[in-house]
Amino acid sequence: MPLTNRSTLTQFLIEERRRFPEASGDFNALILDVALACKAIARAVAFGELGGVMGNHAVEQGGSVNVQGETQKKLDVLSNDVFIRRTEWAGNLAGMASEEMDLPYQVPGQYPRGKYLLVFDPLDGSSNIDVNVSVGSIFSVLRGPDTGRDVLEADFLQPGLQQVAAGYALYGPTTMLVLTVGDGVNGFTLDPNFGEFMLTHPKMQIPKETQEFAINASNSRFWEAPVKRYVDECLAGKTGPRAKDFNMRWIASMVAEAHRILMRGGVFLYPRDTKDLSKPGRLRLLYEANPIGLIMEQAGGRASTGHQPMLEVQPTSLHQRIGLVFGSKSEVERIERYHAEPVKTEQDNPLFAERSLFRV
Numbered sequence: 001m002p003l004t005n006r007s008t009l010t011q012f013l014i015e016e017r018r019r020f021p022e023a024s025g026d027f028n029a030l031i032l033d034v035a036l037a038c039k040a041i042a043r044a045v046a047f048g049e050l051g052g053v054m055g056n057h058a059v060e061q062g063g064s065v066n067v068q069g070e071t072q073k074k075l076d077v078l079s080n081d082v083f084i085r086r087t088e089w090a091g092n093l094a095g096m097a098s099e100e101m102d103l104p105y106q107v108p109g110q111y112p113r114g115k116y117l118l119v120f121d122p123l124d125g126s127s128n129i130d131v132n133v134s135v136g137s138i139f140s141v142l143r144g145p146d147t148g149r150d151v152l153e154a155d156f157l158q159p160g161l162q163q164v165a166a167g168y169a170l171y172g173p174t175t176m177l178v179l180t181v182g183d184g185v186n187g188f189t190l191d192p193n194f195g196e197f198m199l200t201h202p203k204m205q206i207p208k209e210t211q212e213f214a215i216n217a218s219n220s221r222f223w224e225a226p227v228k229r230y231v232d233e234c235l236a237g238k239t240g241p242r243a244k245d246f247n248m249r250w251i252a253s254m255v256a257e258a259h260r261i262l263m264r265g266g267v268f269l270y271p272r273d274t275k276d277l278s279k280p281g282r283l284r285l286l287y288e289a290n291p292i293g294l295i296m297e298q299a300g301g302r303a304s305t306g307h308q309p310m311l312e313v314q315p316t317s318l319h320q321r322i323g324l325v326f327g328s329k330s331e332v333e334r335i336e337r338y339h340a341e342p343v344k345t346e347q348d349n350p351l352f353a354e355r356s357l358f359r360v
Ligand code: AHG
Pocket: 070, 099, 121, 123, 124, 125, 126, 127, 216, 252, 253, 254, 255, 282
């Protein structure tokens, strides 16, 4: 393998840090530990059935349903453990929270405590692992109490704008780490020869124009009017109000959809719907919507609930779910406009009018 001029993740972080001479290095150390966790998870995912890590987490090994009421996969549990073990020891963390843990995780007594909070979805899209589709890990870094005390749920309830950093790893044909430290978005590809993340996608920007949308259309009967309107207008294609044809995609791995949208534009919707009124959306605010939201905004895109910018939402609980729309800015703004307009626009929309023919 010839020498390359590309930066490693370590070099990138050190060079970024030079802009902040007072920085302690704790943050960089934390990100490098997270990156190592992601490399370990990438290997576990890549071994698949050979590694004996496919399938559901056995009840006799500690239960198989997480706080979300979802069946945990073996790899959900393993990935959660990897995140904890790789990051808890170093003295950078005040505490952690994860999709797979009901309560905040306290750094054990034998380790020093630090000033950051790490919030993560250790394996996103895990329903896809058994069918060999891309999955990923999502993480968010917040400031913590920095007093050495145990962390409380309230410490984590910070709006997304307060994130110090956010990122995801994607375990696809190549393993990538996409990171923002609040100064744009940079993408790194894992070089399997060196075991290093190399900067391959500097200053990522979401393309402005798009003709692709992603939504689970099987929920369409539960959608609210503004979402129905948006999707109907896309489906109407060239002869509809948008005057262009759209493509639809649904991987059911949000992290893979986010990556596609970063690379070639598009919009993703998992909106609030009426399917189960106890769940105001499918995806989780603190470890899915906020980190992906910050990445989108830092790449020139936008993230929203439909009603409000995602990053301004004041969280009310650790595992709170929320309606999520993200991607190319103009599409997200259009969807926000549809939410803001009075509902009567539904009747004005020729598509709904046409459909009403069938209702009578
Ligand atoms: P997780 O695997 O962490 O529970 O998250 C799965 C999420 C997300 O990745 C994806 O977009 C969505 O669930 C899939 O939802 P559907 O089952 O409705 O397709």
